Amino acid sequence: MDSSSVTDAIKNLVESQKIKTKNVATSISGHSVIIRKIQLPIMTEEEMEASIQWEAEQYIPFEISEVNLDFQIIGPDAKDPSQMNVILVAAKKDFVNDYVAVFQECGLSPVVMDVDCFAIQNSFEINYGASDEEIVALINMGASAMNVNILKEGASVFTRDIQVGGNMFNEEIQKRLGLSGEDAEKVKLGGEAEDVDPAAVEEVVSESIENLTQEVQRSLDFFSATSSDEKVQKIFITGGVSKSSQVKESLEQRLGIPVEMLEPFRQIAVSEKDFDLEYIKAVGPLFSVAVGLAMRRLGDK
Ligand SMILES: Nc1ncnc2c1ncn2[C@@H]1O[C@H](COP(=O)(O)OP(=O)(O)OP(=O)(O)O)[C@@H](O)[C@H]1O
């Protein structure tokens, strides 16, 4: 909505960090992106390429001419080897173009356009290895939304974006305690503001966490209901909101599943000389998407 603030922030960052490369990998999520896991008769990448427009029509609720399409062949279906599993992604052209324009405005060239939940998956893969037998859910809890990606033996079998996140906490605090947006963010993170009762803040935060937890449960229940009762055995959480220890506790309590913080720098060697390791650990949850994107290369699909 405010692209000039975004371009200013990116320009400042590139300048202050003396970043030389112009190539950028970025990712999108939300209503303008549709991800579908579909089954098709076994065919080659080239055949798929030729028929994707036509195949996509029945799965994508937008005009095909208004979206960018892409796909990834996952492999033959376990139950029916004449079929293959494919992940289909459609993103509204308008939305993608707005993103691209922001980077061009900064003098950068976006060479990879990913999806948040797949970037998180790449970040998870490099840090935790590809395939366990387990079914795990990766949940990125950001400011405006949560991205859920459920993996079975390392492959994505279910994705969903839930349109609530950390902003909901702020809105509730603002509404109920009559604070500005800035103060709401401050007291949410444990800071103080004039005439604000910390107990009242705590109450709103707890309720918001309860809300988020319910939303996550709804998604996991929906996954189970639509996948012959398979159950998620472990959850990895990341994103700013996951930094609250209450979030982990609330999820564990309600869902009865172990919950762990995804550490995006777990397998990445960080020089103690150049970086403050405490800081790296503290900001880790904010970097899961970025680490996943940093793994990408032009034409690596
Ligand atoms: N310690 C903390 N406890 C609770 N919430 C926190 C904490 N630190 C940051 N947050 C919240 O996390 C959110 C930011 O997280 P993140 O950077 O993952 O989001 P984002 O990627 O900018 O958002 P989105 O992708 O949804 O647009 C903000 O709502 C912020 O208030």
Ligand SMILES: [Mg+2]
């Ligand atoms: Mg995010």
